[in-house]
Amino acid sequence: MKNVRKYAVIGTGAIGGFYGAKLQRSGIEVHFLLHRDYEYVKQHGLVIESADGNFTLPQVNAYNDVNKIPACDVVLVTLKTTDNFLLPKLLPNLVKDDGVVLVLQNGLNLEPYVADIVGDHRVMGGLCFICSNKIDNGHIHHLDYGQITLGDYAKNYRACGITERMKAIAEDLEKAEISIQLSSDLLLSRWKKLVWNIPFNGLSVVLRTTTDEIMSNFYTRNLAENLMREVVSIASVNQRYISSEFVEKMLIDTEKMKPYSPSMKLDYEAKRPLEIEAIFGNPLKVAQQGSIKAPRIEMIYQQLQFLDHFSH
Amino acid sequence: MKNVRKYAVIGTGAIGGFYGAKLQRSGIEVHFLLHRDYEYVKQHGLVIESADGNFTLPQVNAYNDVNKIPACDVVLVTLKTTDNFLLPKLLPNLVKDDGVVLVLQNGLNLEPYVADIVGDHRVMGGLCFICSNKIDNGHIHHLDYGQITLGDYAKNYRACGITERMKAIAEDLEKAEISIQLSSDLLLSRWKKLVWNIPFNGLSVVLRTTTDEIMSNFYTRNLAENLMREVVSIASVNQRYISSEFVEKMLIDTEKMKPYSPSMKLDYEAKRPLEIEAIFGNPLKVAQQGSIKAPRIEMIYQQLQFLDHFSH
Structure with missing residues (x-):
């Protein structure tokens, strides 16, 4: 160059x-x-x-x-x-x-x-x-x-x-x-970002809410953590290993953040297409290749496909 | 008497x-x-x-x-x-x-x-x-x-x-x-009703929709079926066995039904408390007793707890 x-x-x-x-x-x-x-x-x-x-x-x-x-x-x-x-x-x-x-x-x-x-x-x-x-x-x-x-x-x-x-x-x-x-290690960085993007992009659209509300509710805080752990488990198919401490830190950092609407939430509100395949569909394909079960990510993928104005 | x-x-x-x-x-x-x-x-x-x-x-x-x-x-x-x-x-x-x-x-x-x-x-x-x-x-x-x-x-x-x-x-x-x-067999009848109530009460609230829309979308039809199969698997903890044909019949019957808002959807719209524990929480307790995994029902339970106006 x-x-x-x-x-x-x-x-x-x-x-x-x-x-x-x-x-x-x-x-x-x-x-x-x-x-x-x-x-x-x-x-x-x-x-x-x-x-x-x-x-x-x-x-x-x-x-x-x-x-x-x-x-x-x-x-x-x-x-x-x-x-x-x-x-x-x-x-x-x-x-x-x-x-x-x-x-x-x-x-x-x-x-x-x-x-x-x-x-x-x-x-x-x-x-x-x-x-x-x-x-x-x-x-x-x-x-x-x-x-x-x-x-x-x-x-x-x-x-x-x-x-x-x-x-x-x-x-x-x-x-x-x-x-x-x-x-x-670009792939490791991508998986680490997905640890955050998958729960918060997904849940903010499905539950029409923001990061602070997800984190302050006992049930959805658990669900966000469940989703993060599924991401970690799929990443291992790519031989990329993410620690429990990283997951814990993501949760704590998100708790401290100002109320935030992830990009997919903004897309949804503006009736723009949702980036479902890149953020959810492609990780699910990796799960399938590795015979890893990720039922919660699969479910939020199905829910987003339903809500996406452009998928019908 | x-x-x-x-x-x-x-x-x-x-x-x-x-x-x-x-x-x-x-x-x-x-x-x-x-x-x-x-x-x-x-x-x-x-x-x-x-x-x-x-x-x-x-x-x-x-x-x-x-x-x-x-x-x-x-x-x-x-x-x-x-x-x-x-x-x-x-x-x-x-x-x-x-x-x-x-x-x-x-x-x-x-x-x-x-x-x-x-x-x-x-x-x-x-x-x-x-x-x-x-x-x-x-x-x-x-x-x-x-x-x-x-x-x-x-x-x-x-x-x-x-x-x-x-x-x-x-x-x-x-x-x-x-x-x-x-x-x-009252318990078998209750489980059979839950095969329908769990997917359609839950999804109609979370996805703000009606039975016909759930059934006509490829992804949520699959999700409804996934949820039904989790109900069937929990019922087995109670030694109540529900056939695949029954699940298939529920899906087909629902497809044929007029567009319908389940009771929980009406409760949600009217801002009344949702019957989350009776319909979702109690079956999940049975799953736990039998060490059966029901991640999708657990997830819809968590989502409903978030959306319920009376759970915060």
Whole structure:
């Protein structure tokens, strides 16, 4: 990869818009693919209302056609996973031969899907710990947090350690005032995030509630813990081992958090498609491969499929 | 028991009001215990709007004090199970020495609780297959069905066969145009009813929906079946065996039914307490006794506890 890296953002929403705008503000060349608000952003740029300080980019490189974007060194994939069926058309010409596609989405087995399109050697993953919403055309509201955990990808999620290209990209992101953690094992990091995402995304939709209510009720606190333990047990099929202490810490951290509506809850309320397959369906496939029983995750998957406005 | 039997109705609501009124209309002496609409019913009697034909009883024996009711041969218990804590005060003087308390409630292990109050020899059970609502003071709207499955009770739910007193009470009820089935094994009948009640009462509340929607969605139809199979497996702890054909028939019958809101859904919408312990908690205790895993029933129990307005 070059020393001066060109970025593309595929999906300029709450996550891609926020990180992309920060990168551009730091002096990096960024190209934004847009859909619904392409015309608006092309004319007016992006407005970032952020807990870390508001800023505006009056002019950005906005596109509604991926073929007009020059080949980039780093392609951030920040679509909803429910739009990932678009990636085989979007990615092949966009990423340079020595470039990398950085998958910044929730869920499991997203990198192998991207690797099938661009090759195993051009994929990385990232987990965003962020609370951010797109509230209007070209207008992003970042409420809290923002750290990205970066991990490199190799075939079958073999742990890669800390690679040079991870460090290079981390440097760009840190210059852009994005907090970065490096993970030597991307798959383990994905499973750890699922320990939280599976109970709280799922239950907040099914029980139409927020994290604080789930944690303050005796029964649903237990249920959240039951679900976490099922995630841990499926992770072992991938030879990724998560301790009881980690589960306990997740519960305690969530108890201390401000009342929070997970992204799936916001999607549900806005009648957007729910990311059920990436977050629930793909882990359940791993459970099945390993003949592990995960009846509670299966049940919440079934309940979400029922509630999803787009699954009928 | 005498040849001419005196009845009491404890809980003059959708079920007790309907059956009690039919009994009185047939010429039987019936005494109604009321609470909220005592004054109204004492003055105006009962109005039954029914799929089988409307009728009015301008005058009924209405009470708000159980001690004023004469001792009866048959005491119908038609309270919500969430009010069963009242029974130790209501029952002892109300039922004659050779009389019987007929428990017409949904759920499990209600008869043993009543037997602790009045003795094992003065208890019977009944399962109501009925769609009926109380829509106003002294005003009951019976929409459909109405059959009662009667079963006699003996200590630890030992199967009793068809007893003489069952036949006698069935005769009264049939004269009152109530359709009756006799069960030789009350506990088996209760488990069979739970095969339906557990999935459909539970899912209709959690997923805010009706039976037809549950059945027409691929995922929740499977979930309903999963829940039914867990009920069957718990029933085996009680040495009650329910066939796969029965489960299959329940599913098909439900598919054919008109869209239906189970009683727990109506309770939830009206912000009344949910009968969680009788229908879900007591079966789960049996599962625990028999070391049977029922993770889905446990999960729906936890979800219902969260949603119940009265459990916090």
